Amino acid sequence: MGIDFQGRVAIVTGAGGGLGRQHALALAQRGAKVLVNDLGGAVDGSGGTVTAAQAVVDEIRAAGGEALANGASVTDFAAVEAMVQQAIDAWGRVDILVNNAGILRDKSFAKMDMADFRLVVDVHLMGAANCCKAVWPHMVAQQYGRIVMTTSSTGLYGNFGQANYGAAKLAQVGLMQTLAIEGAKYNIHVNALAPTAATRMTEGLMPQEVLDALKPEAVVPAMLVLAHESAPSRTILCAGAGTFEAAHITLTQGIHLGIGADVPEQLAARLAEVTERAGEQVPQSGAAQGTNEVGKALAR
Numbered sequence: 335m336g337i338d339f340q341g342r343v344a345i346v347t348g349a350g351g352g353l354g355r356q357h358a359l360a361l362a363q364r365g366a367k368v369l370v371n372d373l374g375g376a377v378d379g380s381g382g383t384v385t386a387a388q389a390v391v392d393e394i395r396a397a398g399g400e401a402l403a404n405g406a407s408v409t410d411f412a413a414v415e416a417m418v419q420q421a422i423d424a425w426g427r428v429d430i431l432v433n434n435a436g437i438l439r440d441k442s443f444a445k446m447d448m449a450d451f452r453l454v455v456d457v458h459l460m461g462a463a464n465c466c467k468a469v470w471p472h473m474v475a476q477q478y479g480r481i482v483m484t485t486s487s488t489g490l491y492g493n494f495g496q497a498n499y500g501a502a503k504l505a506q507v508g509l510m511q512t513l514a515i516e517g518a519k520y521n522i523h524v525n526a527l528a529p530t531a532a533t534r535m536t537e538g539l540m541p542q543e544v545l546d547a548l549k550p551e552a553v554v555p556a557m558l559v560l561a562h563e564s565a566p567s568r569t570i571l572c573a574g575a576g577t578f579e580a581a582h583i584t585l586t587q588g589i590h591l592g593i594g595a596d597v598p599e600q601l602a603a604r605l606a607e608v609t610e611r612a613g614e615q616v617p618q619s620g621a622a623q624g625t626n627e628v629g630k631a632l633a634r
């Protein structure tokens with residue numbers, strides 16, 4: 335099956351540069367009408383102008399595609415609702431949402447200002463939630479939707495100096511897990527992409543040779559697969575430099591110890607059995623994990 339988006343309408347947030355720009359160009363090139371959102375600020379989220387989004391729209395139009403620019407901050411729910419309405423007014427529907435907008439405020443946790451922690455959570459988590467909330471009723475009504483969150487290896491595995499960013503990025507995976515479950519009956523598929531790419535966000539962090547290998551274009555195929563009609567749901571795809579992997583939040587088989595005064599000592603003594611990875615599974619939901627625990631207790 336070709337990865338084609340004819341007749342589809344996509345919103346890509348933070349698409350004035352970096353990965354978002356590549357996502358928007360690729361979706362448009364494969365037939366989607368694209369609303370290009372970008373606040374147009376600096377990498378730390380300060381400032382703002384719609385010029386960056388407009389430049390990407392101009393590129394798409396020059397290549398024969400259809401696009402609209404929007405300068406809303408994803409943190410402003412009223413502006414996000416107006417952004418979705420802009421797409422609906424122009425094209426009648428929204429099929430795809432790529433939550434890509436993001437900022438960095440890196441510092442070791444000891445030195446981190448809580449205002450910078452809150453701002454990073456606001457842009458990544460609340461920004462994604464605002465956009466999901468605004469497109470959700472339209473996707474439910476049309477019984478179709480594809481949502482791509484942008485998580486990060488920092489959220490999945492941690493990186494020095496990025497406590498705020500890592501927390502906000504893994505929060506998007508949490509949002510994805512439940513929206514995928516709630517969206518299933520409406521044919522709304524929700525997935526997460528963990529990109530690695532040389533953009534202004536990663537400037538100065540890696541040597542030039544590595545930056546050259548990490549072209550943002552190399553991430554785009556993963557986004558296209560997650561945004562397409564044939565997309566899976568509840569999948570975390572990692573993509574960088576042309577390599578693609580899946581990350582899973584797994585659960586070990588564990589052991590049942592019951593309730594008793596010496597359970598702390600038993601648990602400490604048998605911790606290696608609890609963390610043993612053979613036979614790991616990915617539960618279908620949080621409730622399924624709880625049911626599994628109760629099941630072991632009742633089986634005694």
Ligand SMILES: NC(=O)c1ccc[n+]([C@@H]2O[C@H](COP(=O)([O-])OP(=O)(O)OC[C@H]3O[C@@H](n4cnc5c(N)ncnc54)[C@H](O)[C@@H]3O)[C@@H](O)[C@H]2O)c1
Binds near residue numbers: 352354376436437
């Ligand atoms: N580059 C990487 O290696 C990497 C790794 C993991 C995750 N990511 C994520 O990928 C996404 C894209 O990052 P990038 O590397 O292309 O960086 P980038 O700085 O080039 O792109 C981020 C874009 O988001 C926009 N933006 C910021 N705040 C916004 C807001 N409130 N509303 C609307 N737009 C806003 C910025 O103006 C910018 O154009 C981000 O979510 C980032 O966290 C990137």
